[in-house]
Amino acid sequence: MMMHALRALIGIMSRECLRFVHQRERFISALVRPLLWLFIFAAGFRSTLGVAIIPPYETYILYEVYITPGLLGMVQLFNGMQSSLSMVYDREMGSMKTLLVSPLPRSFLLTSKLLAGVLISVIQAIVFLLIAAAYGIEIPAIGFLTVLPALILSGLMLGALGLLLSSFIKQLENFAGVMNFVIFPMFFLSSALYPLWRIKESNPTLALIAGYNPFTAAVELIRFALYGQFNLEAALITLFSLLFFLGMAIWGYNPSKGMMSRRS
Amino acid sequence: MSHNAILSIANISYTYGPKKALDRVSFSVKEGQCAILLGPNGAGKSTLFSLITHLYDAPSGTICIDGHDVRLKPLKALKALGVVFQQSTLDLDLTVRQNLLYHAALHGIKRREAEHRIEEELTRFGMLERADEKTRQLNGGHRRRVEIARALLHRPRLLLLDEPTVGLDVPSRKALVDHLHALCRDRQLAVLWATHLIDEIASEDHLIVLHQGQLKASGAVSDVLDETGHETIEAAFAQLTGRQERT
Incomplete structure (x- = not known):
């Protein structure tokens, strides 16, 4: 059974990698999006948005430096949603069925699918980080290493959210709604583009919501990890969100309890 | 029964x-x-x-x-159980062999054994010479054959x-x-x-x-x-x- 599960996991991961290699446009657009924010948006806002010294930073930083972790989170957020999109597509096209009729526990199959997506999302994030470093964003060498576990955890959490959404979205067309109601609110209501104290100055309620946003936790986890530090609170929120989303997704894909049975 | x-x-x-x-x-x-x-x-x-x-x-x-x-x-x-669904469930960007290997992995078949069985099934369906073509290039009938070969791979x-x-x-x-x-x-x-x-x-x-x-x-x-x-x-x-x- 263990060997069977391991072979299946490797199979699912290599399929995801092969698909990724074949979809170069997806890779390029996944990179162009955060790079546009970094090169253009951040450059434009550099002078408008001053960032005070807040941990983990020990000195005044440029706005580009501040939003880099947020953009890493963005890469993973989009990747998580994209893989959920591809799962809705797979389900409409039937290849999700091929996966689900395999003789392995459904929770294992879904978790494997999640891990495969995270592998891709971490690769994308690292490539983005290398480009950002080449552009002049200073990141301590150790940061490249310490950021990896953070990227894996945040990738898992955002991927699990995608998995959950895919179990509840009935059709591909509904996916445009995900963009408006999940991606944008999660991204803008977080510490990705501005520190929480900045939001608090103009609207304490929004700051409160942003504080509870799991994406904020993911971004802060990545931010601290980039400088070799560990943000326990962010890690715990990310971890609990991951468990919650994954549990709900597995429930959603359960043949008797979740959405599968209500779908004709 | x-x-x-x-x-x-x-x-x-x-x-x-x-x-x-x-x-x-x-x-x-x-x-x-x-x-x-x-x-x-x-x-x-x-x-x-x-x-x-x-x-x-x-x-x-x-x-x-x-x-x-x-x-x-x-x-x-x-x-x-082997299943062939009404809609094709092949991955069109992958080759015939890659599609079959994926299925074999899901069923826990060892790589070498899987290669052997793939060869066997594709030969039976007259599709062996097309094993390394992308499934997108196959016509409907051939895709169906690949799907049936795939469904039989784990010997249901x-x-x-x-x-x-x-x-x-x-x-x-x-x-x-x-x-x-x-x-x-x-x-x-x-x-x-x-x-x-x-x-x-x-x-x-x-x-x-x-x-x-x-x-x-x-x-x-x-x-x-x-x-x-x-x-x-x-x-x-x-x-x-x-x-x-x-x-």
């Missing part, structure tokens, strides 16, 4: 809200038997397939594959086919139908094949007629004809489903 019944369905019911998709359906498919599940659109064929493949859970009744209850022992039951005891000939031209359809009948004979495979095309039925097949969620007939083609007092399957089917058969 007969000792060699590979698929046993007993008293299965399923509802979508107020609509009864299946109403106390029972039948079995034996080793080496090719059972044709005939029914007009909306008869409940797809629902039945979703229940057998455990994509849905049946709230009442039991489904056993090779002696394993699908609800209680889904993994053992699914291990004995029961093969489920949901309208596998939809969208195929006449020669491809005939080739596929002949091939499936040969598989049944040669490998003692139990086959449950949903269709609404009567000309795909061979005289030695087992016929199961489903209409509006109810089982209308189950038996050898000749028995069903005797029972209904008709000479052709078309006429028997029209009587059982209470309508004029379209030509």
